[in-house]
Amino acid sequence: MIVLFNPWSTPSPKRPLPMSLLALGSMLEGEFEYCIVDGNVEADPVARIVEIHLRAPLRAVAVTVMPGPQLRSAVWACRQIKRVLPGVPVIWGGYFPSQHADACLSESTVDVCVRGQGEQTMVELLRTMAKGGALSSIPGLAYRENGAVQRTAARALTPLDELPDWPYQRLPMARYFHSHYLGRRVATHHSSFGCPFACNFCAVVGMANRRWVSQSPARVGGVLERQHREYGADAVQFHDMDFFISEARTQAIADRLRPLGMAWWALGRVDELMRYKPATWEAMKASGLKMVFCGAESGSTDMLERMNKGGTASAELTIDLAARMKSYGVVPEFSFVVGNPPDPAADLAHTLAFIRRVKRVNPATEIILYVYSPVPLDGHFYDAAQSQGFAFPETLDGWVSDKWQAFALRRDPSTPWSHGDVRRRVRDFESVLNAYYPTVTDVRLTSGRRRLLRAAAAWRYHTESYTRPVELNLLQRAFRYQRPETTGF
Ligand code: B12
Ligand code: SF4
Known part of the structure; x- marks a missing residue:
């Protein structure tokens, strides 16, 4: 059994569809037994992974990792997994390991990193792990060998129409x-x-x-x-x-x-x-x-x-x-x-x-x-x-x-x-801008509150006095209106 694991990535109740795992899963259908564990949905994903192992021994845990909070939860979870299941290879892929493979492989928590587009690399890696062969012949990898990190050649992108459809049936789609x-x-x-x-x-x-x-x-x-x-x-x-x-x-x-x-x-x-x-x-x-x-x-x-x-x-x-x-x-x-x-x-x-x-x-x-x-x-x-x-x-x-x-x-x-001054000025400006122009996409913000916010921010916006808008930050806390910088990426 192979587990495809999306570590917790957001406190939002709006769970993001783990598309990277769907893309990887599409390649495993029919050839490998696998399941998807989504840390944004599971209360205790490590316990879930161990439970899966007790029913069907794991051949690998393949983890998608982007920088930020997801990296932190990936490190925490994978260290636990390695403690409980030391013999199970942990493979990381996605934005963080693609850019920082050396840091990932600096400890034994991570065995192999997949760099860049992952579908083809993942299948070749799993086949090699199952049947034997040299990792050095698989493009798109980084791994430890003789105490050093080895990188294979970059893999050319596979045209998307050559890849299978995503297996939505593997996920509780209603939640996404x-x-x-x-x-x-x-x-x-x-x-x-x-x-x-x-x-x-x-x-x-x-x-x-x-x-x-x-x-x-x-x-x-x-x-x-x-x-x-x-x-x-x-x-x-x-x-x-x-x-x-x-x-x-x-x-x-x-x-x-x-x-x-x-x-x-x-x-x-x-x-x-x-x-x-x-x-x-x-x-x-x-x-x-x-x-x-x-x-x-x-x-x-x-x-x-x-x-x-x-x-x-x-x-x-x-x-x-x-x-x-x-x-x-x-x-x-x-x-x-x-x-x-x-x-x-x-x-x-x-x-x-x-x-x-x-x-x-x-x-x-x-x-x-x-x-x-x-x-x-x-x-x-x-x-x-x-x-x-x-x-x-x-x-x-x-x-x-x-x-x-x-x-x-x-x-x-x-x-x-x-330095701190630039960061503080960015935050102050955002507070004034978002109060003076409340986002049109906030469907819950009433027109009365919009008018109030705009009136409260008007003098600051017109005089370009952005510094320490305490009163606007209080209104933000009171109304909890949507701010583009917290919803976009
Ligand atoms: C969806 C998404 C999110 C979701 C989380 C999704 C999740 N997995 O839970 C949410 C909205 C929570 C999010 C948040 C953030 N995100 Co984001 N996010 C994306 C987004 C738009 C799509 C990712 C995706 O699903 N792509 C589709 C799949 C099919 O592609 P993929 O992920 O690249 O996967 C392929 C390969 O990477 C590889 N692969 C991936 N995982 C694995 C695992 C294994 C084992 C293997 C073998 C291969 C593999 O194979 C896959 C198939 O080819 C990307 C931008 C983009 N378009 O890629 C940004 C992006 C990844 N996010 C980014 C950022 C900065 C953030 C935030 C920090 C933003 C912020 N300021 O708040 C936060 C924090 C993340 C966190 N909490 O840790 C940056 C990362 C920049 C960087 N330096 O690496 C990106 C690139 C956006 C950008 N253009 O800057 N994000
Ligand atoms: S910022 Fe946009 S246009 Fe520039 S490289 Fe990134 S994805 Fe492409």
Whole structure:
């Protein structure tokens, strides 16, 4: 028996569908006995895994791990598993081990790390573990040998239409549909993998090596029909890293979504969406597009270049997209990476002024601010960070410390230049902005409370007096209204 394990990742009652495990499980169907243990659903996942072992001895526990709270719960759970079941191999895959395999393999809790896209690598690894053979012949791995960490070659991405459908029947699917702005039963899907760009703050670059593979519109249409018919989904969030790369594919998916009457949300790039023809925008709108999340990143075109944003990215295009989306009644969610070197305070001030312009053009725009936190990618920012003394932890104990947990959440990265002042100013600005422009997606916030919040924040917003908005923070606590920075990622 193989256990695919998603360690606890969120306190939200809205459990995220463990898509990575569905993708892996699809490859095991018919060849390996397996089950999925979701730490967001199970009260005591370690006890559950041990119980499974007592019924059918485990051949491996395969764990998906992203940085942040999920890493902490993965370390805790896997140390327990190793104590109780020392002979069972523990395999880690996902964003954290792909970027920081050395730290994962610095202790005996983790036996093997799978880097990047995992379906093919996982099956080859399990076959080799069952039948014998050399790990060195499997691309996409990192493992310990003779006291050192060995890495095999990177694996080329497998086209998604060559991979099997996800085995939804393996999960209690009813628990993974939630109600929010988009609909009453919102489904989740991931219709492509990777991204052809190389922004120097983005973890996706290391995962996919500037490649993008996608499901065909027919395949996506089939998945959505199934979600709609079998599970009653009335909306879908596409969590692809970059959904909109192919305009023809988007148009064809919109044509399939339209008869299903499912509202939708996806992530994309500003320049791509500005390149789309009016007919494509009309088709997207008619098919139920309600929101698009874009990495706007900065209010300075010069900074976008330094971030290696690529394409035709420019700050003015972000303003144009806010206006374009307003004309279609689609809500933009723009994220910005602030506090960038070499002058984080000036960078922050420039982007905050820019955000005020965006809000003037389209007040419904949701704003999400992240303080720049390095990812291990060679290039301008990471090199600059290292030259100023920045270094990632080399052990799992280091990564699960409070300091590095805050770093992983991109709210409090301890980089040499993003001193406390920048972080405090970000938080203060968010409090004023979110009170003056309460998010349109908060369906529970009454119009009376919206008016009150706006009135309370008006003087601060108009005079740009963001410092220590104690009264607004109290209102936030009293009304518990939704804030984009806590719901987006
Ligand atoms: C869904 C999601 C979440 C969910 C959690 C899902 C879960 N598993 O429980 C929620 C909403 C809770 C979440 C939260 C956060 N997330 Co998140 N999340 C994602 C998202 C959108 C999709 C991941 C996914 O399911 N992809 C679909 C599957 C099919 O792909 P995959 O996960 O990459 O899996 C493949 C491979 O990685 C590999 N693989 C994965 N696991 C395993 C395991 C094994 C054993 C093997 C062999 C292979 C393998 O094989 C899979 C198939 O090819 C990604 C962005 C993205 N589009 O990937 C961000 C992302 C992973 N999140 C990110 C971040 C930063 C966060 C937060 C820290 C955000 C914040 N500021 O609060 C939090 C904290 C996470 C935590 N609590 O620890 C970053 C990670 C950045 C980094 N430096 O690594 C990403 C990349 C977003 C981004 N573009 O920056 N997240
Ligand atoms: S376009 Fe988006 S997903 Fe692609 S590398 Fe840049 S930030 Fe990452």
